[in-house]
Amino acid sequence: MTFFGRLISHLYRRPNELDSMITKSALRGRWLIFIAMTMVLVVPLFISLFLNIVQWTDFAAEVSLPRSQWTVLYEQTPGPCGADASLTPDCLGNPSNPSLWASLITRADQQAHKARVFAREGKEYWVGVSLTPEQMRNAFNAQANFLVLGEIVGSYRIWVNGKQLMTGERHDTEPIALQIPLTWFAENQPVRLAMWIVRTTDMNDAPDLLEDAQRLGLTTKAGTTNWKRYYNFWFNSRPLVFLALNFLLGWLFFAIWSVAPEKTEYFYIAVLAMTFALFQMRYVELYYMTMNRQFVNSLGLSMAILYAFAGMLAGLSFARFRPLILKWAFWLCIGLCLSQPFLVSTIRMPIHAHYWMGSIADVTTFLGALACYLQAFYLYQNPEDRLRLRLRLRRLLMFGTGLLFMIVLNQVSFAGGAPTFLKMFLGKSGPFFLLLSLGLIALSEYRSQTALAKGMPISKFHRLIPLPDFVRGAILNVDLKGSEKISRQGAKLGKAGDLLETCLSHMWMAVSQNGGIVLQTEGDALRAIFPAGELEAPVEAAFRAVDTMRRNLMELEQRFVAQGMADMVPKSGIHFRGAIVLGEIRPIWQSYGGARLASWAETGHSNVLIEVSRLLEMEREVAPGDGKSSSIVIVPQELKKNTPTMSLMGQWLFESRTLLGKHGTPYEVAAYQVNEMDLAPFES
Incomplete structure (x- = not known):
């Protein structure tokens, strides 16, 4: 190798050096540097702008x-x-x-x-x-x-x-x-x-x-200078700055939507940002003094209609309303934008625009906020969803509240009694910062979902070329009971997420120890498959895995107590609910936000992933005889009937019973209770 080649090979990073670039300390350091630079820029600018605006708004003729x-x-x-x-x-x-x-x-x-x-x-x-x-x-x-x-x-x-x-x-x-x-x-x-x-x-x-x-x-001359500075800031500098910021924000979210088109809220946030940009353009003297008055007024009216719909569409989309509703609302908006300028006289267009922005927009944006609150209320009603989707709940409430603040800012802009100081700081400039906040809330959900998707393990089946048409085996679904308490108590120690992950890792270990493959983890839930092609008795392996899970969790309970964290453990212990079905799934690759990620899908005529989820929900209808909390696994009665020789550590609460699932569908099921075990004392 030449000297130049050796130099290049020494200068460029090696694959094993990538991990050192994304360590917690490195990431924290970059965050601190960037935030410090931002504060050095923003704080002096804000203070000087604030003091000048106070001086400008206090100006009065002698x-x-x-x-x-x-x-x-x-x-x-x-x-x-x-x-x-x-x-x-x-x-x-x-x-x-x-x-x-x-x-x-x-x-x-x-x-x-x-x-x-x-x-x-x-x-x-x-x-x-x-x-x-x-x-x-x-x-x-x-x-x-x-x-x-x-x-x-x-x-x-x-x-x-x-x-x-x-x-x-x-x-x-x-x-x-x-x-x-x-x-x-x-x-x-x-x-x-x-x-x-x-x-x-x-x-x-x-x-x-x-x-x-x-x-x-x-x-005086000084008073005139203050007045002209106020005028130039309000009618020239401010509109141009926020026009540019909203324009860039609109394109940013449009670009994000283009790589994740299923996230339609990003598209509507982009539309809302562009609407705010058009709103600011109406105040730029270069524009409204150069363009034809009819064009200016027509564009202003269309922009006002778009503004009135955009907040509602963003809220409905974030609340995951039906696509058909969003489609009809969007095309109604476009139809009004295109038709109204031809139906209203030029001189009356500003009056209609003011009505759309000052009144109708408040009502429609409130509907968008209400959709977010209703979705949050629906999820909160279900204790299981409340725990599993607590971040989603929080984001729905934040997004809905952000839309309500948009209504408040709208009133500041259009209400005649609002002080000039408030109008300057919040009226026409505030929507940009609020829109940025709404965008960050939406992006945080996208980030969480992307991290979850990337955290899904890549099985050996995904590495096969071509991918197998199906993988038959026992599908196991489990989720923790009382994880809300673990998270809440752990939050007091600053370890809410870490402790929950510790529990899941012990459950994951139990799957691996019994020949299973983890398909997915989400919150406090885990899904796995025990492949029939690699295990003689996949159903029995799944049952052994739940026995091992309970043993691993009992060891974890002992460790918590030995480390002085007894409050972390529910009185009845760390238990889980589970469900097992026998069926087929197939490995697939999905595009998610521009990335190619490993996933699983149902195959054939069965819906095993849906079935195992519904059996899991039925565990709530089953209680052990002593009334205490325990780990219970629900299986189809047919599965228990066909595997009678299993040697398990637990006991069957019943071998056949009819339980009603979602939509009142009857299921013949059996219930297995995992027994408690005697463990050696934990040595710290």
């Missing part, structure tokens, strides 16, 4: 100019108005012409003003304000010579004391703050402002979007 002080004339100026309106006596912007400032109509009633402006489609109207001597004096003393107006979405010209200070069109919209010479406030004549405005867009409001009462008026 000299307030209430809307009732602003007068309006809905008529055309009698004469032309030049850059110096004082040279044209008939111009309504001439400070010597009292028509505008003597008008009895004010801007106090927004709806009445909007109706009058709409009636003058394409025609000019005038808005003006005349400062009182007291306001001028206060402005001069406070050095407040910047007049904060707001936005004007249309054609406009602005004069102050007859001098034209600004002109603009619809596409020139920006937050307007006029600087007025400070010396004008010290003069004896009043300062008068006049605005000539023409509505040139079909937006559902008057073009003169004056600031709210707190900010409309005269302020």
